[in-house]
Amino acid sequence: xxxxxxxxxxxxxxxxxxxxxxxxxxxxxxxxxxxxxxxxxxxxxxxxxxxxxxxxxxxxxxxxxxxxxxxxxxxxxxxxxxxxxxxxxxxxxxxxxxxxxxxxxxxxxxxxxxxxxxxxxxxxxxxxxxxxxxxxxxxxxxxxxxxxxxxxxxxxxxxxxxxxxxxxxxxxxxxxxxxxxxxxxxxxxxxxxxxxxxxxxxxxxxxxxxxxxxxxxxxxxxxxxxxxxxxxxxxxxxxxxxxxxxxxxxxxxxxxxxxxxxxxxxxxxxxxxxxxxxxxxxxxxxxxxxxxxxxxxxxxxxxxxxxxxxxxxxxxxxxxxxxxxxxxxxxxxxxxxxxxxxxxxxxxxxxxxxxxxxxxxxxxxxxxxxxxxxxxxxxxxxx
Amino acid sequence: xxxxxxxxxxxxxxxxxxxxxxxxxxxxxxxxxxxxxxxxxxxxxxxxxxxxxxxxxxxxxxxxxxxxxxxxxxxxxxxxxxxxxxxxxxxxxxxxxxxxxxxxxxxxxxxxxxxxxxxxxxxxxxxxxxxxxxxxxxxxxxxxxxxxxxxxxxxxxxxxxxxxxxxxxxxxxxxxxxxxxxxxxxxxxxxxxxxxxxxxxxxxxxxxxxxxxxxxxxxxxxxxxxxxxxxxxxxxxxxxxxxxxxxxxxxxxxxxxxxxxxxxxxxxxxxxxxxxxxxxxxxxxxxxxxxxxxxxxxxxxxxxxxxxxxxxxxxxxxxxxxxxxxxxxxxxxxxxxxxxxxxxxxxxxxxxxxxxxxxxxxxxxxxxxxxxxxxxxxxxxxx
Numbered sequence: 001x002x003x004x005x006x007x008x009x010x011x012x013x014x015x016x017x018x019x020x021x022x023x024x025x026x027x028x029x030x031x032x033x034x035x036x037x038x039x040x041x042x043x044x045x046x047x048x049x050x051x052x053x054x055x056x057x058x059x060x061x062x063x064x065x066x067x068x069x070x071x072x073x074x075x076x077x078x079x080x081x082x083x084x085x086x087x088x089x090x091x092x093x094x095x096x097x098x099x100x101x102x103x104x105x106x107x108x109x110x111x112x113x114x115x116x117x118x119x120x121x122x123x124x125x126x127x128x129x130x131x132x133x134x135x136x137x138x139x140x141x142x143x144x145x146x147x148x149x150x151x152x153x154x155x156x157x158x159x160x161x162x163x164x165x166x167x168x169x170x171x172x173x174x175x176x177x178x179x180x181x182x183x184x185x186x187x188x189x190x191x192x193x194x195x196x197x198x199x200x201x202x203x204x205x206x207x208x209x210x211x212x213x214x215x216x217x218x219x220x221x222x223x224x225x226x227x228x229x230x231x232x233x234x235x236x237x238x239x240x241x242x243x244x245x246x247x248x249x250x251x252x253x254x255x256x257x258x259x260x261x262x263x264x265x266x267x268x269x270x271x272x273x274x275x276x277x278x279x280x281x282x283x284x285x286x287x288x289x290x291x292x293x294x295x296x297x298x299x300x301x302x303x304x305x306x307x308x309x310x311x312x313x314x315x316x317x318x319x320x321x322x323x324x325x326x327x328x329x330x331x332x333x334x335x336x337x338x339x340x341x342x343x344x345x346x347x348x349x350x351x352x353x354x355x356x357x358x359x360x361x362x363x364x365x366x367x368x369x370x371x372x373x374x375x376x377x378x379x380x381x382x383x
Numbered sequence: 384x385x386x387x388x389x390x391x392x393x394x395x396x397x398x399x400x401x402x403x404x405x406x407x408x409x410x411x412x413x414x415x416x417x418x419x420x421x422x423x424x425x426x427x428x429x430x431x432x433x434x435x436x437x438x439x440x441x442x443x444x445x446x447x448x449x450x451x452x453x454x455x456x457x458x459x460x461x462x463x464x465x466x467x468x469x470x471x472x473x474x475x476x477x478x479x480x481x482x483x484x485x486x487x488x489x490x491x492x493x494x495x496x497x498x499x500x501x502x503x504x505x506x507x508x509x510x511x512x513x514x515x516x517x518x519x520x521x522x523x524x525x526x527x528x529x530x531x532x533x534x535x536x537x538x539x540x541x542x543x544x545x546x547x548x549x550x551x552x553x554x555x556x557x558x559x560x561x562x563x564x565x566x567x568x569x570x571x572x573x574x575x576x577x578x579x580x581x582x583x584x585x586x587x588x589x590x591x592x593x594x595x596x597x598x599x600x601x602x603x604x605x606x607x608x609x610x611x612x613x614x615x616x617x618x619x620x621x622x623x624x625x626x627x628x629x630x631x632x633x634x635x636x637x638x639x640x641x642x643x644x645x646x647x648x649x650x651x652x653x654x655x656x657x658x659x660x661x662x663x664x665x666x667x668x669x670x671x672x673x674x675x676x677x678x679x680x681x682x683x684x685x686x687x688x689x690x691x692x693x694x695x696x697x698x699x700x701x702x703x704x705x706x707x708x709x710x711x712x713x714x715x716x717x718x719x720x721x722x723x724x725x726x727x728x729x730x731x732x733x734x735x736x737x738x739x740x741x742x743x744x745x746x747x748x749x750x751x752x753x754x755x756x757x758x759x760x761x762x763x764x765x766x
Contacts, residue, residue: 149593150602150604154631162665203586207612211656212657212661223586233604233606239532242637242677242678254625273622277622278544278595282543285543356586
């Protein structure tokens with residue numbers, strides 16, 4: 001049995017403790033220890049898990065001898081700092097997403113991990129376990145659809161004002177580090193970069209406190225330019241009660257659409273589009289269309305989850321198995337978190353400056369613009 | 384009977400002559416005269432319409448006494464010049480779309496029209512007769528859906544290399560003035576501005592000769608920012624044999640989607656989204672969802688066209704009726720063409736400069752950038 005140490009007993013940490021400690025959803029893993037800097041949360045942990053030792057600092061839990069690996073479920077800003085503490089003590093660690101807010105701190109975390117290559121380091125990209133996205137990743141990487149020409153992901157979400165009012169740190173520059181880009185959308189941003197690679201340029205039109213009383217961004221329309229000429233659009237918001245989740249990727253040899261992150265429709269052309277557009281006669285194209293032979297359609301669906309949030313359990317299980325057998329892969333290497341942070345910070349910086357931004361972003365410029373917003377907010381110290 | 388004079392006997396002019404002169408599709412209108420500066424086209428006109436006088440210049444047809452109004456179906460660049468000739472001679476005129484390529488020439492045309500307010504002046508925005516778009520226009524203007532929050536129109540089209548090779552002027556900077564933006568997409572660009580108003584800022588990522596051997600743009604991903612904070616995306620290309628035509632407009636009070644410019648689905652919320660997100664309890668929202676009362680869906684479809692391209696016939700008929708009874712409205716006032724030209728030129732300029740562009744565009748900057756491309760192309764004189 002591997003004993004997990006849960007660092008941070010907020011919404012996520014307490015959910016993990018329940019999933020692993022009470023529901024026994026992660027084979028081979030048990031709850032070894034819990035830690036929170038907040039006395040009230042420690043009290044809650046003790047009452048819910050009376051048999052589990054509870055600590056008040058990361059150092060204490062890391063030195064306790066009561067855990068074999070840790071989950072870092074603290075505020076985004078602090079992810080790199082706490083993760084580095086674990087790595088330096090040789091403690092295997094899974095960090096929450098996003099890997100951090102400030103790219104330079106995530107680079108530092110990655111450098112630390114590279115100095116300790118034997119310490120397993122993962123990141124909670126649970127949506128990478130969705131077999132629809134795995135398949136999309138594999139098809140794209142295989143080249144069987146040819147090169148990407150365009151990807152459009154519209155992910156319009158809904159959060160109530162009550163949700164925003166439920167924690168003082170929520171949707172703040174200084175506490176959370178942003179809005180929809182760092183809280184709701186990191187999965188989509190990571191999947192975009194994981195599947196389609198990093199764009200070279202980003203331009204975003206961003207609205208702050210759009211139809212909600214918050215300081216941070218909650219309505220973002222971002223455009224990407226990729227090195228090969230492909231373009232991308234990523235739309236996300238939290239003010240759409242109807243909601244929409246629709247991904248369309250167009251390639252040289254066809255199109256793949258994913259509806260509601262569940263149902264994937266692959267339309268594979270009989271030939272490369274450029275060849276059809278250049279060498280095929282109009283008659284040949286029309287005949288292919290008429291006979292339904294221009295493309296074939298393959299449908300691929302996400303399996304039903306055996307229990308709510310089973311994706312998180314898969315990430316923990318893979319991590320635990322990797323600890324026993326290092327040849328077993330993680331769902332996502334911890335060092336991989338930097339790409340999502342770079343793409344997210346480019347979207348943020350472009351929205352702040354109202355100008356296109358080339359990747360990678362200028363770390364100092366990003367930090368100084370972020371600090372301007374923390375200062376204007378007046379609730380937290382600058383970073 | 385109103386006799387139409389057709390100026391320009393290319394693909395469009397000969398189509399109009401056939402629709403009106405042979406098929407009698409426009410009640411109250413007959414073909415009075417035809418004109419083309421090209422001898423071969425005049426020969427073709429004479430053989431197809433032996434009873435119709437054929438002229439070799441705009442001045443001749445305008446002075447002939449054989450027509451009561453004219454259709455200007457000449458290359459885009461020349462639209463304003465020929466249209467002004469007609470207006471100055473007191474000849475009612477319908478100009479083709481786009482109204483022109485260079486905004487300053489279209490402004491000049493509009494000034495000329497304003498000096499001759501009694502000369503009817505229309506523009507061939509035939510898709511404004513589509514009752515789906517009329518309804519979308521009216522709903523948006525009425526305010527019953529509240530303010531616009533976002534509009535996304537994906538209009539991915541297909542043109543073969545053969546199509547591009549079919550005329551030396553096709554897809555050239557100097558001859559046609561651009562690619563998909565000035566040839567295939569003007570209808571969508573006009574409908575966007577007609578229905579949702581003009582954005583204040585445009586950013587476009589543009590590919591030139593994308594998977595086709597042409598000099599001009601045929602793959603454009605444009606992002607709009609509107610004055611009220613709403614955002615927009617307009618995607619168009621000519622290298623997609625699968626094709627896509629999908630418009631989504633999100634408003635304060637719901638969403639309207641138009642599929643294939645034919646089928647409109649209106650999803651009208653029971654209340655303003657912000658009110659739902661702020662004042663409704665989670666329980667109330669869930670109950671509304673469960674009972675199917677969160678929104679109502681109304682479907683509205685385009686009528687079948689009685690004959691191919693009947694929309695053009697409607698524009699001519701409305702124009703002819705307006706000549707007899709000035710209180711009868713045109714489908715589109717000719718002076719209205721400037722907005723599409725301004726939006727199109729902002730998209731072009733942004734794609735050329737790889738920078739966001741504020742509207743209205745700087746006329747001189749636009750022209751100098753266009754001339755750079757005409758010069759590099761080396762086929763036509765600069766403008």
